[in-house]
Amino acid sequence: CDKGFEKMNVNPNAAENPNIDLLFTQSLLKGQLPYDRGYFYTSYLHCGTYIQHFSIAKEIGGAGAGDKYAVNDFYQSFYFRYIYTNAVTTLGEILMAATSADDVNKLAATRIWKVLLMQRITDLYGDVPYSEAIRGRSKLFLPKYDTQEDIYADMLKELEAAIKSFDATKPTFGSADLLFKGNIAQWKKFGYSLMLRVAMRTTKKTGGKVIAKDWVQKAIEGGVITGAADNAILRYSNGPQTYNNNPVAFELVGQDYVSTSKGAANTEWGKYSKTFIDFLKSHNDPRLGVVSVVWNAGNPDTSAAIQKGMPNGTDVRLPDFVTYSEPNPATILQYNAPLMILxxxxxxxxxxxxxxxxxxxxxxxxxxxxxxxxxxxxxxxxxxxxxxxxxxxxxxxxxxxxxxxxxxxxxxxxxxxxxxxxxxLDEQEAYANWRRTGYPQLTPVNYNGNVTNGTIPRRFPYSQAEQGINGVNYKAAVDRQGPDLLTTRIWWDK
Amino acid sequence: LLIAVCSHAQTTQISGTVTNAADGQKIIGATVSLVAAKGVGAMTDAEGKFAIKIPAAYASNIELAVTFIGFERKTVKIAPGQTTINIPLDVSAKALGELVVTALGIKKEKKALAYAVTEVKGSDFTQAREINVADALTGKIAGVNASSLASGPGSSSRVIIRGNGSLNGDNQPLYVVNGMPIDNTTQSNVASGNSSIGLNSDRGDGIGGINPDDIETITVLKGGPAAALYGARASNGVILITTKKGVKQKGIGVDYNSTFTLETPSIIPDWQYQYGSGQNGKKPVTMGEAIAAGRLSWGPKIDGSDVIQFDGVSRPYVAQKNNIKNFYNTGNTFTNTLAFSGGSDNTQYRVSLSDMNNHGLVPNQSLNKKIFSVSLVSNLSKKLTVEGYAQYNIEKAKNRSGVSDAPGNVNWGPYVLANTVDIRSLDPGYNAAGREVDWNPSGFASNPYFVINKFRNNDDRKRFIGNASIKYNLFDNLFVRGRVNHDYMNINYTGIVPTGTAYAPKGFYQQYTTTSTETNAELTINYQGKLGRDFALTAMAGGNKRKSISDAVNLNGTDFFAPGFYDPSNVVSLGTVNVNQRQATNSLFGSVDLSWKDILFLTATGRNDWFSTLSPQNNNIFYPSVGASFLLSEAVKLPSWVNYAKVRTSWAQVGGATPQPYALYQTYTILTGGGHLGQPLQMPTQTPSATGIGGSGLLQAPNPDLKPLLSTTFEAGVEGRFLNNRLSADITWYSRRTTNDIMQAAISPASGYNFALLNVGEMSNKGIEVMLGGTPVKKKDFSWDVSYNMAYNKNEVVKLAEGINSLQLDVSVNSYAYIFAEVGKPYSTIKGFKVLKDASGNTVYDNKTGYEMRTPLTDLGTGVSPFSAGITNNFRYKQFNLSFLIDGKFGGQVYSATNLYGTRFGLHDMTLPGRDGGLTVTGVDQDGKPFSKTFTYDKDLQGYYDNYKNLSEKFVYDASFIKLRQVVLTYNIPAKVFAFAKMQSVAVSFVARNLFILYKNAPNIDPESTFSNSNAQGFEMFGVPRTRSFGLNLQVKL
The missing domain is CATH 1.20.120.840 (SusD-like, tetratrico peptide repeats domain)
Structure with a gap:
């Protein structure tokens, strides 16, 4: 009585078997924009305003939550909610499928890329699911949160093991590898550069499971990227699909610097921060006119003299809103702009x-x-x-x-x-580096209603939904790490 | 009822009329037969008339027997030479002959039923009408919880019988037309949370396509025992619709039904009108400030002075109390149905044409439904009967309104616009360049006139429902029947977020074309016979094949090349996704009914289902049901005031499977749109509701081990009629438990997936249903009937997955509140945050901000009311008839985002304290030290109240209500007035629905304003206003 049922229950719109090359290409793109607004909410509205690259005049209860140090679960949990499912899971699928001896190079590249994403996650929130993460297929639905120290220790070991496993005689991802076209030497440099990034993040820690100095020396010894030829850059195009567009440009144009605005009616009232523009101007930085324009009589004007940043903590669209600097449509806001990964x-x-x-x-x-x-x-x-x-x-x-x-x-x-x-533009990395080093010295805003007592946030709160769904593990993490607040310092920041 | 007529050459003709002895009404469809000769008889026609040709052999001694459901059988002798006779029938004292339609369309005597069944006449829905007929079930039937939604005309319905049984599955009943299931899929589930693309509208469901004028009866099979024969999808009960059929009559009978109603918003928010638009106690002085304060009523006292507004124009600073009235139109609905019926001895037909035209409250919104139906019954021979029913719908919906979140939701602006700005000054909502005019700082809070004038949200659908049945009598007591049913729907949807939209300057494009079919084919063999003198046996065995197919082509695009031209060819980034879903269920089933001396009735059924959506190892399940009915009043001598007494009990299991195809294994999807730089892209398949080229972003963990779920119901009831049948009572107690429920659990996204389908849930519903009926007054010119129903359902989530004690069902905009299923609590528990108190009950304030601190996520109520009741009174005085229904629901809660935003924006009167002289809060701080702070209006009071958004409990209200749901006042114009036009009857009625809310506790909203028909109930947020409707109905019979 069930004749033909098995055949009927096969999805005609999807493949039964994965193609790891295609999955890898997708995971590279998704690592940058796990989901629409991923860059906008996380990097731009929050990390970018915390470190005063950008300034958002919108209300503290809405898009101004980052600029003015408020809690907003929807924006701040966004990265957590989408990065695992849209990018890390894809890597997990490759790790499960790449079982043949010929897959060693693909496996190694996948492991390195996974470290880059996992570091971004833990740097935002602190303790996060790591060792038990992306195991939903084996019915592990409520992963425990690992300490950031353990995550860091393991990421460094992963990098080392992955780099060592490359085998020049075996196939690579080839053209599916948008970063290096399968160039193993470049992958090794990228891996060691990432090792340097990860290790340097822990400079405040002395002793414990991660000795920064040892890993930094290991990275240097292995050989990091020192010349532009080896840079890890993702290339984009003008479309036709949104995933073909540089996510920074796509999100900034789509969500704030809309094409019809011409500096006057930006959707979220965003501009460059006064702190950032003042620094560039005071140092005669030739990058000023590259990154920044002021819309002058309806045209983007790069002249240094008229560049002006908007103070953080602004809560109204100022009468002279149009006269403030914002990203240059000829560089940053081009859909085919490159994305600097490392x-x-x-x-x-x-x-x-x-x-x-x-x-x-x-x-x-x-x-x-x-x-x-x-x-x-x-x-x-x-x-x-x-x-x-x-x-x-x-x-x-x-x-x-x-x-x-x-x-x-x-x-x-x-x-x-x-x-x-x-x-x-790499606001997540810049924010992490600022937290570690404290430089440049930034003057926080103290907007009424902020929840940090007028200090720049040190992390994002966990997803509120986790309290209900994964409550036990959430609570264990909070008990260990400290209250689930913007001001609580994560392991490497203490 | 079948008509068996033989005709002979030499005959005497007897003709006459059959009437109801109580009120003189003609009885249509009564069977009149010659006692002496089997097979000689006739049925009464639409005028209650019959004519029988008596074969010469019997002409000397004619005795006629007259039977009709609900009436006592009567025999009359015809005097020699008499050719006409009027036969009045008495209403059955014991309802012994009353037949009701049960599962698979089998008619059974009501006394034999081991479970509760309620029947409602189609005429209950044809005067005071609802656009979706299921909405009209509200308050009429004990245990049927029908909620009307605030999603606008033509939106879907939510009908829950005996509580929510499944954690994630469909909890709505199976709808069956003429014995065979139809498709009731909801076409678009509206999002409760942030929906940035902004076409968040409800596009209706399957039951909405049935024309009430075509309905003869609606029978509600409330639970497992009644519905077990329908299998898996019947575990939530079954609503059986029997369509009208033609009757044998001379000429063509014509019925015309016309209703015109007007609709107005039932509730206008009672905002504060003391302080006007502004921020921190100050009026705006620039256009920018006016826009910033566009939805903020935090200005100074309203003083009539001139003040600049969002568009740079200065206008008087005066209260605008009529923004809702000024924005919305008076809606109207005009429905016309014309039906023709007739037939000969062997073949009867009915044809109906219906047109429903609605112009809703929201300007520029309309809905048109044309339904054409045909019914045919034919006795091709003594042994062979065929029946057929077909209907074809043409429906067009224009600009269905968005609900909930602000983008594209026209209902947002009128409710939150600053109280000194006239909504009409936002018209037309766009400037010379076609761009949306900002009236507030967020581009996501759409200018309502821009949405009305520029957005498109249109769908048109074609639907065909056809069923055909062939019955062949092998012997007198054995027949076989084959039936097929096909429900076909084709929907074309186009949604346009136009160029110039503030939050999407280059626009969005959506086009969905969906064709779905549900086909059932059934074959049964049926036996009816006597076993000795006292025992009667009915037995049935059969099988059913069900196949459901849905093929959708979804086009999603962002950005238009040329502004204002909306066609896929003009979309910059276009993705096409095909979604082809197929599933099938094969079933074998059987039933046995045994009766003893018309005192004891036993019934048993069994069914085995095979599901295509499960793996072959786990894909089938057998489930039985048993029941008994005992007629106390026949078995023992009861006091004379007891006319009828029956006890009944039954137990049933119903199996079910996940309705999701392809959920067993991980699959991989190639991203549509050409890949990146020549490289194709693949990802793990995301959940099917893909709304964009990149997928939904959400993944469901595959689960190859899924097995069928099981729903077990036990019920017991008593029925009685007393005091010469003037009083009746029917009380049912039931317990329903769903085990191995397949739930879609929200899991930690860190697991790599957002959801998992798990075979673990357990849910319990226990309840009691009471129906009382009475006829306090019964005179020739005046009668008063009253019927009362009430139901209480106690729902409890018994078990979720291992290690999972709560399951998030929904989340409101900006995560202000949640809906959960949590172990030990009722389903649809509203959760959120309360104000934090210390051990001594002091409020804890944050010493940095002075704002109230909040508790962790905590329970705030249940979104489903456990208690519901309705009372219908019907008064007849001569030619007048007045009936009204009052109903209510009690014990539930609602989280009201309208009140939340009203508070954040300074419209709610809760935000008045402190505006004059400051608000001092005292309590303790987070360190336990005494704390006090004074918020002043010019500085920080606004922020204090804005912080209420983090304190969900402030916006959770008791959702109880009592409504005057329906009023119908009819004048039956005496037929003689129209004798010249040969009209049989003409009735004119004043009709009204949802006329008044007699009792409620939630301020500023109608507590019945949830906007989604999903399982998660309990959120209210800027739906299309609930309406009161009133108008006239005309019924003419020719």
């Missing part, structure tokens, strides 16, 4: 700090110069409007040289203020 700008600045700490024998000033230079040059990837003439770069680099004889703090300030400028 570049030599970041590694060189981190290497400079490592040298400053005496963890490497390299020349900290030289690393610093190369980092700043790379940061300025990276904009050329955005097209003609991003190209900064070499003499301007040289001028800027020499004007802003590392004060190698200055105090440790002075040099840290210089390195990480440059890091803060260099990682514009």
């Amino acid at each position: 570049t030599s700008a970041e590694t060189n600045l981190l290497l400079s700090e490592a040298a400053l700490r005496g963890w490497s024998s390299g020349d900290k000033a030289q690393y610093y110069r190369e980092g700043v230079t790379a940061a300025l040059r990276n904009w050329a990837q955005f097209g003609a409007a991003g190209v900064i003439p070499q003499e301007k770069i040289s001028q800027y680099v020499s004007d802003n040289a590392l004060d190698a004889g200055g105090s440790f703090e002075t040099q840290m300030n210089q390195i990480h203020t440059q890091f803060w400028v260099a990682l514009l």
Whole structure:
């Protein structure tokens, strides 16, 4: 009596078997935009306003929650709610399917990419599901939260093991690998660069399960990305699909800097922060006109003189709203702009700090110069409007040289203020780096109704839904880590 | 009823009329037969008339027997030479002959039933009408909880019988037309949470396509025992619709029914009108500030001075109390049905044409339904009978309103617009460039006129329901019957978020084309006979094949190339997704009914189902039912005031499966749209409600181990009629338990999935249903009938998954409140946050902000009212008839986001304290130290009240209500007035629905304003206003 039923219950609109190459390409894109608004809510409205790259004049109860330090579960849990299901699960499917001996390189790349995503998650929230995560297919529906210390220890081990497992005689993802087209040497550099990023995050911790210095040295020894040729960059196009668009441009244009606004009626009343524009202006930074415009009589105007940032904590669309600076449509807001995942700008600045700490024998000033230079040059990837003439770069680099004889703090300030400028758009990484180093020194806003006592938030609260769904594990994490507040410091931030 | 007529050459003709002895009304369809000769007889026609040709052999001694359901059988002798006779029938004292329709359309004597069944006449729905006939069940039947939704005309219904039985499955009953199931799929489930694309409307369900004028009776099989023969989908009860059929008559009978009603909002919010638009006690002084305060009534006292508004125009600062009245139209609905019927001895037909035209409250919204139906019954020979029914619907809906969240929801603005701004100044909602005009700081809170004038939200559907039955009598007591039913629906939907929309300047495009069919084929063999003198046996065995197919092509696009031109060819980024779903259930079943001396009746059924949605190892289940009915009044001598007494009990199991196909194994979907830079993209398949090119973003964990769920019901009841049948009572107690329930549990997204289908749930419903009827007055010119029903259902979630004690069913906008299923509590528990108190009951304030702190997520009530009752009074005085229904629901709660936003925006009168002189709060702080703070209007009072959004309990209200649900005042114009036009009857009625709310506790809203027919009930938020409707009905019979 059930003849034909099994056949009938096969989904005609989907494949029964995975194709790991296709899954990997998708996971690279989804890692950047797990779901619509993923970049907008997480990176732009929150991380970006916390570190005063951006400023949002909207109400504290709405899109201004980040700018003014309020809790908003919908925005702040968004990353948690979508990154596992849309990107990490996909990687988990590859890990389950890539079982043949020929898959070692694919497996290694997948593991490295998974570390990058997992670090982003834990850096936002603190303790998160890690060892028991993405095991819903084996009916583990309520994963425990691992301590951030354990997560960090394991991510570093994963990176090391994955990098070591590459085998040049075996196939790679090839063209499905949007980052390096299957180039194993580049994957190794990317893996070691990520190891450097992960390890450097733990510099506040001494002792315990992660010894930053050891892992930093291991990374340097392995060889990190030091030249632009090895940068991890995702390329995008003008469409036709939204997933073809650079997620930063897609989200910023779609959600705030709408094409019809011309600086006047931005959906969420966003602009560059006064802090950010003031810094660029006061340092004659040639990037100013690359990243920023003021809409002047309906046209984007890059002249330095008229650039002006909007103060954080603004709560009304100011009468002169149109006169404030915002992202340049010719660079940042292009749908086909590249997305910098991890570049030599970041590694060189981190290497400079490592040298400053005496963890490497390299020349900290030289690393610093190369980092700043790379940061300025990276904009050329955005097209003609991003190209900064070499003499301007040289001028800027020499004007802003590392004060190698200055105090440790002075040099840290210089390195990480440059890091803060260099990682514009990678707001999650820039926010994490700011929390770790405290540089640049930012003046918090103290808007009425803020819940941080006028201090810049140190983490995102967990998803409220987890309280109801995964309550036991949620509670264990909160009991261990501290109250589920914006102000609670996560493990590496203590 | 079958008509058996033989004709002979040499005959005498006897003709006459059959009437109700009580009121003189003609009885249509009574059987008049010659006692002496089997097979000689006739049925009364639409005028109660009959004519019988008596074969010459019997002409000398004619005795006629007259029978009709609900009346005593009567025999009359015809005097020699007499050719006409009027036969009055008495209403049956014991209702012994009363037949009711039961599962599979089998008619049974009511006395034999071991379970509760309620029958409602179709005429109850044809005067004071609802657009969706299921909404009209409200208050009429004990244990049937029909909730009307605030989703606008033509939206879906939610009917729950004996409580929610399943945690995630469909909890609505199975709808059956003429014995065979139809499809009742809801076309679009509206989102409670944030819905940024903004086409959040309810596009109706399957039952909405049935024309009440075509309904002869609606029979409600409330629970497992009654419905077991229908199998899986009947565990929530069955609503059986029997359509009208033609009757044998001379010429063509014509029925015309016309209703015109007007609709107005039933509740206007009682906002504060002391303080006008502004922020922190100040009026706006620039256009920017006016926009910022566009939905904020936090300004100074209203003083009549000129003040700048959102559009830069200065207008007087005066209270605008009529924004709701000024924005909404008076809705109207005009329904006309014309039916023709007739027939010969062997074949009867009925044809009906119906047109329903609605223009709702929301300007520019309309709904039109045209329904054409045909019914045919034919006795091709003594042994062979065929029956057929077909209907075809053409329905067009224009601009269905969005509900709940603000984007694209026209109902948002009129309710929250600052109280000194005239809503009409927002008209037409767009500027010269076609862009939406901002009236508030959030582009997501749409300008309602822009939505009315520019959005499109249209669907049109074609539907065919056809069933055909062939019955062949093998012997007098044995027949076989084959039936097929096909329900076909084709829906085309186009949704446009236009260019120029504030939150989507380049717009969105949606186009769904769905064709769905449900086909059932059934074959049964039926035996009816006597076993000796005292025993009678009825037995049936058969099988059914059900197949359901849904093929959808969904186009989703973002951005239009050329502004204002809305066609897929003009969409920049377009994705096409096919969703093809197939499922089938095969079944074998049988039943045996045994009766002894008309005193004791036993019944047993069994059914085995095989489900295509489960794996072959677990895909079938057998489930039985047994029941007994005992006629106390026949078995023993009871006091003379007891006319009838019966006790009954039954037990049944019904199995079921997940209705989701393809849920067993992980699958992988290629992303539509060409991939990225030449590389194709694949992802684990996301949940089917894909609303975008990138999928829904949500994943359900596959589960190959799913097995059937089981619902077990035990019920017992007593029935009685007393005092010469002037009083009747029917009381039922039941207990229903669903085990191995397949629930879609929300799981931690860190598991990699958002949901999992799990075979673990257990839910219990226990309740009592009481129906009382009485005729306090029964005179020739005046009578008064009253019927009362009430039901109490205690629902409890007994078990969820291992390690899972709560299951999130829904979440409101911005996660302000949640709906959960939680172990030990009723289903649809509203959860949220309360104000935090310390051990001594002091309020705890945050010493940084001075705001009240909140508790962890906690229970705030239940979204489903456990207690419901209705009372219908019917008065007849000569030609006048007045009936009215009062009903109520009690014990439930509602989370009202209308009140929440009214508070955040300073419209709610709860926000008045402190505006004059400041508000001082005292309590303790989070460290337990005494705390006090004064909020002043010019500085921070607004923020204090805005923080209430985090304190869900402030907006959870008792949802109890009593409503004057329905009033019908009819004048039956005496037929003689129209004798010249040969009209049989003309009746004119004043009709009204939802006329008054007699009692409620929730301020500013109608507590029956939930906007979704999903399982999660308990959220109210800017639905289409609930309406009172009133008008005239005309019924003409030719």
